[in-house]
Amino acid sequence: MPADFLQLEGKRIAVFGVANRKSVAWHVVQELGDAGVEVALVVRSPERRESVAKLAGDLPIFVCDVEFPEQIEALAHELSARFERLDGIVHSIAFGDYSEGPKPFHETNKEQFLRALDISCFSLVAISNAFKDLLTPQASVVTVSISTTRMASENYGFMAPVKAALDSSLAFLAKSFSNFSEVRFNAVAPGLLKTSASAGIPGYVDSYLYAERATLRGRAVQTAEVAATVAFLLSPKSSGINAQRLVIDAGMEVNYFDQRLIAGFLGTNSSGA
Template sequence: MNSTDSNDAVADFLSLRNKTILIMGVANKKSVAFAIAKVLRGAGANVIYSVRSESRKESLAKLLHGETVLVCDVEDQAQIDQLAAQLVADGITIDGLVHSIAFADYPEGIRPFHETTRRQFLQAVDISAYSLISVCNALRDRFAKDASVVTIGISTTRMASESYGFMAPIKAALESSLAFLTKSFSRFSEVRFNAVSAGLLKTSASAGIPGYVDSYLYAEKVIPRRRAITTDEVANTAAFLLSPRSSGIAAQSLVVDAAMEINYFDADIVSAVTAQDID
């Protein structure tokens, strides 16, 4: 089988050809959202993008040349409503939505969790979690009856990682909302809501988090295969969840961490830590 045949086989398996997917959250070519878009386009889907500002749209002009790019700052309800109105005006029905949006403000670097300010926490909840609810509500009449919504979570919200600041509780709220959205939308549709709960990734956004790089390097040691998760692995899982092939999966968070969570007590790592303590 040549590469063309292989690509066609993948496209046929996912059954996404001619499906229309709205992707929110592309920041650059290293974004998880952009990696998902590449998989979807390879499967024959029609991809529409939504970015947070005109300046972001301009910065992505070369990367997304020839693509439909809309602007929507999810902190502004009027812009969310305008996004929905634009889709109505264009007669677009959405078969899938990718919500890859997160923001946390660390003006003084990572501080102890109990020092998180009200403004920091509420802004992060608004952008990173509530935006999923608000956008889906605005687009409820634009979704196909059996549309699939996929958001990007994290592999665990119970691990008190100091390098992630206060974002784990925010992601916990995001992932919890999946069950409630699935339930409430079931009153009038079969729209599914799921998350890809990713392990530590090498992205431009994550690189800007104080201490994240060290945690990423540690993750590579803990993961049994000794190799970190890639954005392509997350993207492939997201594409599956967006496809009709995953029609029986709803209100779930699929962990993509290459089994990191089973290996925290790896003998080599334990030995290295205890040896330091002895020294």
């Protein structure tokens, strides 16, 4: 197999959402760096830039809080002045305010829901629009979703509908951009991961441990596995994939009735009669 099988060497890609070494975005940066990609990091705040700089070394780091349209536009101008083109964008941005703890979905606060929708979903639309003239005609845009938005996990709450909106937006962005380019829009949709962001979700650890048992291999999905799939979707080798989501859950969705899980459930709930 050739060293540059993915044909990514020399590409320029902006990666949004690096927070720390556990971030999906940081694993993507490492994967792309190994493939010879020129990476530009985009973080949320000047403070975050200082902390990420300790990881990133000489990689350029830009600041953009996607809640503010003027910052997205300013970033587009800043990157245009530095790079004549971008071959891809990685959107690894999500935010959910769980400060009030887990609540029944029908009690979701409107402000919380709309802010999560703005940061986690609409930001992809806004970034794509602001960067449309900087992207090459065959560029690839990849976002990070979740393995399923149809499972009503109480602790994840309003974020699942927000991710469903993100997934739906892929088709509409791909259709819109097809009027003037071949830019592709896809998502990686991982199962439960061990990241700093997930640690803020109430009850996440128990869900993570269950998900690990539910995989066909009995081992949790690794963030590096997600990053490798992102790299594939950014590469010309995935040129026929557009407006899709690739699920990365180690087979969990087909294994909910695994005999080991059932036996464990029956053992826990046995009446002893």
